[in-house]
Amino acid sequence: MNKITKLIAVASLAVLAAGAAEARSLRIAPGAPPVHPAADPLYKTFAIFLPEETNGELDGTLIGPEVVSVTQTKEALQSSLAEVANLLPLFVPGDLPNTVLTADLAFLATTPHAMGAAMTEYVVTCEECQAEFKQMGGVFVGAGSSDVYVLITTKPVNTLADLQGLRLRSGGAPYARWAEAVGAAPAQIPVNDTFESMSQGVIDGTMASVGDLISYRLVDIAKYIIEVPLGTYHTTSNFTVANTTWAELSPEQREGLARAANRSSALFTENWGYERAVQARQIAVDNGMEILIPGQDVLDATNAFRTADLEAAVSIAESQLGVTGAAEKIERFRDLVEKWTGIIEETGNDTDAIAARVQQEVWDKVDWTTYGL
Secondary structure: OOHHHHHHHHHHHHHHHOOOOOOEEEEEEOOOOOOOOHHHHHHHHHHHHHHHHOOOOEEEEEOOOOOOOHHHHHHHHHHOOOOEEEEOHHHOOOOOHHHHHHHHHHHHOOOHHHHHHHHHHHHHOOHHHHHHHHHHOEEEOOOOOOOOOEEEEOOOOOOHHHHOOOEEEOOOHHHHHHHHHOOOEEEOOOHHHHHHHHHOOOOOEEEEOOOHHHHOOHHHOOOEEEOOOOOOOOOOEEEEEEHHHHHHOOHHHHHHHHHHHHHHHHHHHHHHHHHHHHHHHHHHHHOOOEEEOOOHHHHHHHHHHHHHHHHHHHHHHHHOOOOOOHHHHHHHHHHHHHHHHHHHHHHOOOHHHHHHHHHHHOHHHOOOOOOOO
8 A cells, every 4th residue: 555545544534533514625726637746646635634634624626627727727716716726936927026036046956855845935934925926816835846857858969069949848937048048949838738849849848847758748759858957846836725715714724724735745846856757767768768968068058057047036036027135035045945955954855754844944833813814
């Protein structure tokens, strides 16, 4: 019996024991296909943990991506079509600029669990971020992180010359800037359209989690994994609760919902940031894909970009996002990354221990009578 199966069995017994009181069922939307980690384990385990952490007062009804896709999350929350949903701030930068500025630090990342925890603490304790979420119509309840992004392509990349003009899907501004810096051509294409775009030759590859080989069936069309470290995708809002729904919950229910979300976010990052990456590389090899280590000129160009882009992050946040005091906010986020990198060195990849530390360092300090209101 695997860990998730055990969780389902234990949680089911706990809910039955809670009594016959009727639960409020929240409409919850991962915005991703069933094989994506945002669906399983993130929202699958959240549906298990939610009644457990709220004494059976709340549970969740899953809404599939055919009803609410990840690109429709904002509108779904505003209309209450979804009451809890997976929101990607990079899709709504105009609404959440103080949150989105963290994305420009993607190339700092080496440890997914540290990035997810740092992101969570940053947004929870950022007054401007909180105000922006409220204005947009949602409440932030935790983040997670991918593995370190790589290139997944239909063409080999060994040198900088191979990158010239290569058409690559970009999942956000920092990845597009890297592509331009090394001579590639970034394309803003929804992640759900990656398979079709690659199969039709519209793009030559994608800058993405290697787990996308599984989540979006890219293993059927891609030929190469290029091991160039492109940072993590950590600017997430795994659980965003509609304002109207949040206001209707009691402080105790909000606290329980956050505990459930926190546990699921740790499992999500462990899966997306670590386990799935190992599985995807093995599946790639089994399907005849090649894993290439690019030449030193590619690695040197990437390191040069990493340094230059960090220096440019302040001006980007101020001029493009309209963020004030960007230098201090970016430095604060970098400090949080350092803090959580040290904590993860202590906990290792023990998801229970990680969730407990995030609970202690972040969520136990929240006033549930006022948070998000």
